Structures are given as C-alpha cells and as structure tokens.
Amino acid sequence: MVDVYSPQAIWGRELRHYRQAVGLTQAQLAQKVHFSESLISGIETGQLPASPEFAQCCDEVLSTGGALQRLLDWRKGQVFPSWFGKWRDKEQVATALRTYQPLLIPGLLQTEAYARTVLRGNVEAVAARLDRRGILTREDPQPPIFRCVIDEAVLYRPIGTAEVMREQLDHLVAVVGPRLSVQVVPHGMHSGLLGGFVIATLEGGSDVLYAETAVRGITTSDVEDVAAAIERFEAIRTEALPLTMSPRTDQEDGGGEMDLNTARWRKSSFSGDNGGDCVEVAEVDGGPEHKSGRLIAVRDSKDPNGPALFFTPEEWKAFLLGVHAGEFEPTP
Known part of the structure; x- marks a missing residue:
C-alpha cells in the first residue's frame, strides 16, 4: 500500500493537479510527453518515481513554470532510495x-x-x-x-x-x-x-x-x-x-577468541621437505557445540599468523582418507 503522504505520492498528486488544470487526460498527456500512459498513472498514484526528464517534459507541456522540476528537490535530501x-x-x-x-x-x-x-x-x-x-x-x-x-x-x-x-x-x-x-x-x-x-x-x-x-x-x-x-x-x-x-575467529558458544599460539602444532605428514607447501595441524577446543569438544586446526607453517581452517575430527578423517585415495590429485 502506498503512503499517501510520502514525497513521491505528493509529487504525483501535483502532477495530476497540473494535468487536470489544462484539461488533459492521462492518455493525451502521454502522447505529448512521449511517456507511457501506465507510467503516468503509476506516478500520479505515488506507485512509481518520476525522473528529472519526465518532470521537465511535463513542465513544458503543462506550462507550470518549472514547478514540477523544483518539487523534485526533496530527493536531494534523501540518502536512501x-x-x-x-x-x-x-x-x-x-x-x-x-x-x-x-x-x-x-x-x-x-x-x-x-x-x-x-x-x-x-x-x-x-x-x-x-x-x-x-x-x-x-x-x-x-x-x-x-x-x-x-x-x-x-x-x-x-x-x-x-x-x-x-x-x-x-x-x-x-x-x-x-x-x-x-x-x-x-x-x-x-x-x-x-x-x-x-x-x-x-x-x-x-x-x-x-x-x-x-x-x-x-x-x-x-x-x-x-x-x-x-x-x-x-x-x-x-x-x-x-x-x-567458513570464516570464523572464535568459539561460537564461548564468545572468546581462539588462542592458536598456545596450540601444539605439528607438521602434517603430507607436507614436503623440499620447500614446498608446509601444512601444520593442531587440536583445539571446539566448545560445547561439538560433541567431541575438539576441532582440528590447519594452517600454513610459513605463515603462522595467517588464517586457519577448522575441521571436526570426523571431517578431518574423511579428508585424510580422500588424500590417501588420491581424490585430490591434480588432473593432467
């Protein structure tokens, strides 16, 4: 339902006033300003906003002296649509x-x-x-x-x-x-x-x-x-x-930030010794939301202050089984 006291609705009623004052129907005004009759109807009832171009055309056809364009100034103080x-x-x-x-x-x-x-x-x-x-x-x-x-x-x-x-x-x-x-x-x-x-x-x-x-x-x-x-x-x-x-920095139910610096990190057996990717894993407190009470944290050992991923023990086990099965090997 349209708010009849909104600036947009008030502007529409002013358009109707000027149109009726010169004896034009909506269809006749549509022909003169080259905008659709349905648009004019929507604007006059406050359902649709008027563009500056539309206001200018109506001012010229209805000889309002630029009143309709000036009445659009209310938009200048409107931060949101x-x-x-x-x-x-x-x-x-x-x-x-x-x-x-x-x-x-x-x-x-x-x-x-x-x-x-x-x-x-x-x-x-x-x-x-x-x-x-x-x-x-x-x-x-x-x-x-x-x-x-x-x-x-x-x-x-x-x-x-x-x-x-x-x-x-x-x-x-x-x-x-x-x-x-x-x-x-x-x-x-x-x-x-x-x-x-x-x-x-x-x-x-x-x-x-x-x-x-x-x-x-x-x-x-x-x-x-x-x-x-x-x-x-x-x-x-x-x-x-x-x-x-997903993005996470704390224990959802605990509200405190996870202190990963005190966790006991160990290098994953899947990390290489040739300067390649180095993955570290650690068990951390997952809070009461997890049945096991534990989570597996995974991070890049070369960037200990960088982001870490968290898995439940079940998810981590499934991931390791997938690695063993070659599910994550790059395709040629």
Missing part, C-alpha cells in the same frame, strides 16, 4: 536477520573502501551504509542475531584493488562471533541462484522479507512470500560449508 526506506526501518528494530547474498558482501558487513567502490564514490550513500552497521555494535538494545550465507564467488569477485579486497575479507573474518556467523556456499548449482534476500525477525516474532530485483528492492510481510524465503534460506544454508569451514 524511497523503496529502501521501509526496509531500513525494519532492519533497525530487528531482533534477528538472515541473509543470502550471491554477488556482493552484505551491506552491513562492508568496509568503507569496499562500499565506496560498490557505490561508485557517492559520499552520502557510503556514509549512510556505514551508519547502518551501527546495529551490529550497539549495546541497548543488543545487536540482532545475524546469520549470513554468501556464494563462494563473492570472495573472489574483485571489488576495487587487491588491498580493498584484503581489508574486506579480513573484516569479514574479524566480525564473526556468537551472534554473527558467515557461511559460504561452494561454487556450482545450488538453491541460491535466483537472487539475494534478507529476512528480518521483529519483536514478537513476525518476519519481514526484503528481496532484491534488477531495478529496486521489495519489502513485504506477505505470509506466503516470507514462508517461501525462509524455506529457501534454510535450503541454501544446508548446502553451505559448515561453520567450521
């Missing part, structure tokens, strides 16, 4: 957020440099996006639980320079914690190829969906749409790598 404002309001009060993104790092997790590249240097838009991130670090009320799933391609898509990507990926790992998780869906066919979306859970348990399209985002609380999105999110999440193989 009109269709995004409704979602931002929901996002700000959400108690939980679930998102799947196939193309870019989710906006709430973007660094300033990454966001600047995506938004093509729009200073106001970048500042607004960074301001949205405040919900993840607020103290009262507590931050929403944030569950993110991203396509693996997002990690390899070069947005800006190599330094921009390095900073963004480091940030992605650093923000993971008990209330924020990031999982990665491997390359290939999966349930998330139809597009990105976000589900906000509000106080009281109701859910709202934000779905992206080629031209704008859509916010809806339609029960069937929301249910379909939740079902799709869970399907995508089951196809994603486990949390132990």
Whole structure:
C-alpha cells in the first residue's frame, strides 16, 4: 500500500493537479510527453518515481513554470532510495536477520573502501551504509542475531584493488562471533541462484522479507512470500560449508577468541621437505557445540599468523582418507 503522504505520492498528486488544470487526460498527456500512459498513472498514484526528464517534459507541456522540476528537490535530501526506506526501518528494530547474498558482501558487513567502490564514490550513500552497521555494535538494545550465507564467488569477485579486497575479507573474518556467523556456499548449482534476500525477525516474532530485483528492492510481510524465503534460506544454508569451514575467529558458544599460539602444532605428514607447501595441524577446543569438544586446526607453517581452517575430527578423517585415495590429485 502506498503512503499517501510520502514525497513521491505528493509529487504525483501535483502532477495530476497540473494535468487536470489544462484539461488533459492521462492518455493525451502521454502522447505529448512521449511517456507511457501506465507510467503516468503509476506516478500520479505515488506507485512509481518520476525522473528529472519526465518532470521537465511535463513542465513544458503543462506550462507550470518549472514547478514540477523544483518539487523534485526533496530527493536531494534523501540518502536512501524511497523503496529502501521501509526496509531500513525494519532492519533497525530487528531482533534477528538472515541473509543470502550471491554477488556482493552484505551491506552491513562492508568496509568503507569496499562500499565506496560498490557505490561508485557517492559520499552520502557510503556514509549512510556505514551508519547502518551501527546495529551490529550497539549495546541497548543488543545487536540482532545475524546469520549470513554468501556464494563462494563473492570472495573472489574483485571489488576495487587487491588491498580493498584484503581489508574486506579480513573484516569479514574479524566480525564473526556468537551472534554473527558467515557461511559460504561452494561454487556450482545450488538453491541460491535466483537472487539475494534478507529476512528480518521483529519483536514478537513476525518476519519481514526484503528481496532484491534488477531495478529496486521489495519489502513485504506477505505470509506466503516470507514462508517461501525462509524455506529457501534454510535450503541454501544446508548446502553451505559448515561453520567450521567458513570464516570464523572464535568459539561460537564461548564468545572468546581462539588462542592458536598456545596450540601444539605439528607438521602434517603430507607436507614436503623440499620447500614446498608446509601444512601444520593442531587440536583445539571446539566448545560445547561439538560433541567431541575438539576441532582440528590447519594452517600454513610459513605463515603462522595467517588464517586457519577448522575441521571436526570426523571431517578431518574423511579428508585424510580422500588424500590417501588420491581424490585430490591434480588432473593432467
């Protein structure tokens, strides 16, 4: 339902006023300005935004003295597109957020440099996006639980320079914690190829969906749409790598950062002695979420301060069996 008091709807009523004042129907105005009748109808009812070109044509045909173009000045003070404002309001009060993104790092997790590249240097838009991130670090009320799933391609898509990507990926790992998780869906066919979306859970348990399209985002609380999105999110999440193989810096339930420096590292028997790849493994406390209470950490011995991968003992055993069976040998 259109907000009849939104600036966009008020602008549409002004267009209708000037059109009727000169005795033109929507069809007649469409012929004179060379825009479709359906577009004019949508603009007059506040359902569609008017472009500056459209306003200029209408000013000339309706002899308004440039009034319609001047009335578009309200947009200059608008940081977010009109269709995004409704979602931002929901996002700000959400108690939980679930998102799947196939193309870019989710906006709430973007660094300033990454966001600047995506938004093509729009200073106001970048500042607004960074301001949205405040919900993840607020103290009262507590931050929403944030569950993110991203396509693996997002990690390899070069947005800006190599330094921009390095900073963004480091940030992605650093923000993971008990209330924020990031999982990665491997390359290939999966349930998330139809597009990105976000589900906000509000106080009281109701859910709202934000779905992206080629031209704008859509916010809806339609029960069937929301249910379909939740079902799709869970399907995508089951196809994603486990949390132990996705970006992670701490124990999900423990909340403290893993101290890998005190772990007893040993060189894997699959590392070469000829200066090639050197892999180290260590057993670390996996927290109460794991039945065994242990995880296997794997890192490059030449870069002890670099990232580490984590496997459950079962996953590590399966990996070693695969190595023994030659499943990971390079193809000629």
